[in-house]
Amino acid sequence: MSNKKVFEEFSKLVQKKSSELAQEVTEKQNEKYPEMQSISNDLLTMREELVKLFGESFVLGDEERRKNFKAWGKKAGTQCATLNASLEEMLNEFPEYRTIIGELLKTHAKEHELSIDGFYDMLNILETDIGDVTCYFSLPFVDYQADQLKNSKEALFELSVPVIPISDEIAVLPLVGDIDTSRAKLMLEKALEKSAKLKVNYFILDLSGVPIIDTYVAQIIFQLIDSLELIGVKAKVTGMTPDIVQTVVNLGIDFQKIQTYSSLKQAINTIHGRETSKTV
Template identity: 40%
Template sequence: MEKNIPLEKALSILPIYRSVIWDVFTRELEEHQFAAITMLHVSERIDPLLDTVTCVFGQIYDEHNRYMMNLAYTSLEELSVPLVPVTKGIAIMPIIGEIDTHRSQVIMETCLKKETSLQLSYLILDISGVVIIDTMVADNLFKIHRSLKLVGVEAIITGIRPEIAQTVVKLGIDFNQIKTEANLEAALLKIGFTRPEEHSRTHLSP
């Protein structure tokens, strides 16, 4: 498993052990002239034991593969919700695709895991890449917002497209509890972030 040997190749080796074991017993039979009934009793014990070993080997191999696949899937999930630091205390998380219950949990865990190390005060969730916002998606966003608020991080949602906004209004979803801005630039300006060159020009102007 550690050398990434395919299962069928690994299993093909097991009959070799079965053959070696029976060769040993055959030689013992010839040398010590065991009765045939003795060999029959031996076979009744050895064959089921070898079959069990084969079955257990397959189960362990399957469990190892599932573990490795889960690790890879978790890594892909984390990559699907990147958290990008902008400056001290501010970060952006662009979200693309569907926000189902499982993914919202991944988003929440990623945010909470990194908010301490980055000492975040603001997190901008850009959902311009989210195709659909329904009551379930909105509820998941509210949960993320509440979780961040509990640890002192203010979440701002940006990128709600006009067609999405119409759907939200039709569904009666109330986003008043969450701060929203049209785009990233508006959100950054709202929390007082300016680019270094703009800050320099402000100080240089008469």
């Protein structure tokens, strides 16, 4: 029997046994990673599709094989990431295909007295396929997780600038921790956006949880206050600690035009006409 015929028959054999081989991989993975049993049914379908691709690859050209594995890797990599499977668990799975299909290949080659060159060619196809699958699966998996991490960071970052309405006319932005360039820009953006949306008359920036500010942050505060005034919102600053006051003085930053108060309570009372403003 010619090598081409042996390749074709082996291709059909692997595809025919795709469900059985996929189940064998599933059992091995569940044994190694019991936590994966909850998503076994979802993974079983993808594994069966992959086994069929391995089978088809023995009668396809290099370009078509890579195209098929790339399409599978994109779909399966993304899906496995959404199932919360770990990349380590999934990558440790691919050698199982090499072992299981390799044993089937060895038996098939012996039965058909395949030449050493022919066996090497078939084994080389399988090894190449394993490498391609590993690559094409990993890329979308990593991209998906990177996007999720980015979205989580952005959501957490926005939570670091919480504009809180405390009445129909007053909104407060209580800041805690260091204010870097990115956070200062976000503070300006969110303060204007929320003030306009809430239609408040007063905006209070509370710095009692901020250890220190620099010239750039001070400039952003000035810019914020000027911008708020342009949309008809009166801004006040509260909670300036002694360290911040000392920094303001040392840097020569002029806060005289900004209404500042020692506490949030004092600023609110002033708005209600119960106290007078105190500036730095």
